[in-house]
Amino acid sequence: MKKILGVLLLTIAALSIGLGQAPEKPKPDSKPVPDQTKPVPDQAIPVTETKPVPDQTIPVTETKPVADQAKPVGEPVAATPSAEQELITLDKSWGEAGLKGDSAVLESILADDFIGNSPTGVATKAQNIAEAKTNAPNITNATYVADEYTVRFLDPNTAVMTHRAVEKGLNKGKEYTDQHRSMHVWVKRDGRWQVVASQASPIPQKP
Secondary structure (H helix, E strand, O other): OHHHHHHHHHHHHHHHHHHHOOOOOOOOOOOOOOOOOOOOOOOOOOOOOOOOOOOOOOOOOOOOOOOOOOOOOOOOEOOOHHHHHHHHHHHHHHHHHHHHOOHHHHHHHEEEEEEEEEOOEEEEHHHHHHHHHHHHHHEEEEEEEEEEEEEEEEEOOEEEEEEEEEEEEEEOOEEEEEEEEEEEEEEEEOOEEEEEEEEEEEOOOOO
8 A cells, every 4th residue: 555655745746746737848840041142243343355466567668670771971981992083083084074075974973952062062963063164175275183182971872071172273274273072962863873962172282
C-alpha cells in the first residue's frame, strides 16, 4: 500500500513540475532565405577597338628622267672642233670677201635678216654688200688677219663668236691700218651657217 502511495506522489510531483514550465514554443521552420542579390549586369567599360590608321605618308613622286631637250639659251653647249673650225673658216672668208667686194660670198654668208653695227652706223645685208662693192676698187695690196677667236654655242644651231682682226693695205694709194674686235651671232639654217648680227668696235691705235 505504501509503495502505491509513493508512486502516486512521485507521479503527481512530476506532473506538477511539467505543468509549471512554459510550454516550449515551436521553432519556426528555418527556411533558406532566397539570395536577393541580383546579379549586376557587366558594366565593364567597353574597350574601343583600335582600327589601323591608313598609311598617310605623303607619296613621293617618282622622278622620271626627262627626255633630252635642247638646252635653254644662255647655257653653253659643248662644241665640236669641226663645228667651231667651220665657223672660223667662214668668218675669215667673210673678211676676205669684204676687202675684194665679192658679193657672191657675202650673199651666201650674210643672212637675209642680217643687221650690222659699227662706228659708221647700222647696216642691213644689202647695205653691207653695197658698201663692200663700192670700196673694193680703192683697196689694193690689202691683207686681212683674224685671230683670238672664241666660239660659244648656245644650242646646236646658234653660236656667238668674238675675235680680233687687223686689216692693212692701201686705200687710194695711202697706207691704212684698221684694227677692230668683232662679235657675231651665227645661226644654222637649212644645214648652212649664216651671220644674223654683228658688232665691230675699233681698237685704239698706239701713239
